[in-house]
Amino acid sequence: MADDSRQYEAGFGERDAIAWLTEAEAEPAPATPAPRTAPTEAALAALQVVPPLLEAIPALLDALVRTTASHAPGSSFGPGEAEGWTGSESGLAYARESDVPRQVWEYVEPGWDVGSSPEVGFIALAGVLIPAAELGLGVFDRLQQHVFNGDFSVTATPASYIHNPSPTGLAIQKRTFRFPVTAHHPRYFIDSQTFWFDVVLEYDGFNVRRVSVTEDRGRSSSLHASDFTITFTPSAYTAANEPVSAIVYSIAGRWDPVGRGDESFSGRFVVDAAGNLTGLQVSSSQKWVRHGALTQSGGGPVPRPTTSSHITTVHFDPAGSYALPQQKIRHIHDWYMGLPTAVQTEIRKGNQPIRLTGRASTTGTVQQNQDLARKRANAVGKILRDLAGAAARLDIEVYGELGARTPDSKEDPDERRVDLECRFEVYQV
DSSP: OHHHHHHHHHHOOHHHHHHHHTTOOOOOOOSSOOOOOHHHHHHHHHHTTHHHHHHHHHHHHHHHHHHHHHTSTTOOBOTTOBTTBEEETTEEEOOBGGGSOHHHHHHBOTTOSTTSOSSOOOBOOTTOEEEGGGOOEEEEEEOOOEEEOSSEEEEEOOEEEEEESOOSSOOOEEEEEEEEEEEOOOSTTOOOEEEEEEEEEEEOSSOEEEEEEEEETTTSOOOSSEEEEEEEEEEEOSOTTOSSOEEEEEEEEEEEETTSOOEEEEEEEEEETTSOEEEEEEEETTSOEEEOOOEEEEOOOOOEEEEEEEEEEEEOOSTTOOOOOHHHHHHHHHHHHTSOHHHHHHHHHTOSOEEEEEEOOSSSOHHHHHHHHHHHHHHHHHHHHHHHOTTOOEEEEEEETTTOSSOTTOOOGGGSEEEEEEEEEEEEO
């Protein structure tokens, strides 16, 4: 074996190297071995790195093609994408705006992407109103714990926060957040250690369907004479009756660069059903452990709350009257029944107010018109209580002739009225 080794070192020439790379039969070595020189040593060292390079060429070419295609003229990254990557079961893949159906982008409000305000936009499809009162109590649930032991030890518990019942027909979005935690190593010649984590959030605007924390072992540092332990523990962040659920994760851990002290650290972050991760912080007393920049990818728009007004006007005729004829009573009934069922329920419970504003013409004295406007508002209120029950909350305001749009002593049928308004929160999808 020793003789073969010496023959290899002394007689391995340029033609033998070519034969080795092309799997051809090598020529016999010369009878008299040539003396080794410095150039020969350099050539042997260079040849040792050839096989790994050959193995890496297909992957390098694939990455080059994908990167070139993603940045070619006419292509761009879609909104909400961070650093050009999106999570997928097969690994990291580039996503472009052209990959998304055009009809989706047409309905997306600008400003919901990464660089905008934390308030998420929504798809403005017409015709769907979800009263907040239709939401049930949220049910928070911790799922099966995930544990990975070793020098880099991670314990993370997935969780969900679902309204029971919750609106149906909502699209479930999936967004991935990524952040590093860096631990300073006080030993000389050992750089800081970095550990990467992905937070995968499934949400629909009302519910956190599932959230989980996983470690990226392939991207994280390989530990040198040290131990890093971290635990992610979820708990409910919003009250059970909040329309948009949120979960807070507390972070606790220990960093032990063996022989150089022991450092405990803590932190937290909040995820919500609108697709946000906020409040990320990780710190330690000696500032050895800290979090890095947060990036995100994937996900999409969700419903968000808006205020709706249901209004009408009841006119009185003739002048000076406050009685309600049959057609006016039917008008009040039709207006009330036009409210969403959930809003009517809240009105009957006394949780949702209706505002009534009584008005009058400018003929007569101010006091007379105040009394007349009050009688008109009370007449309308009586019909509403007959429909909604005695517990219904009616906020009555009386303006009389004050604020009338006509000069004094002028009779105007438009001023003989009671304005009805019910304002309530809805979710537009």
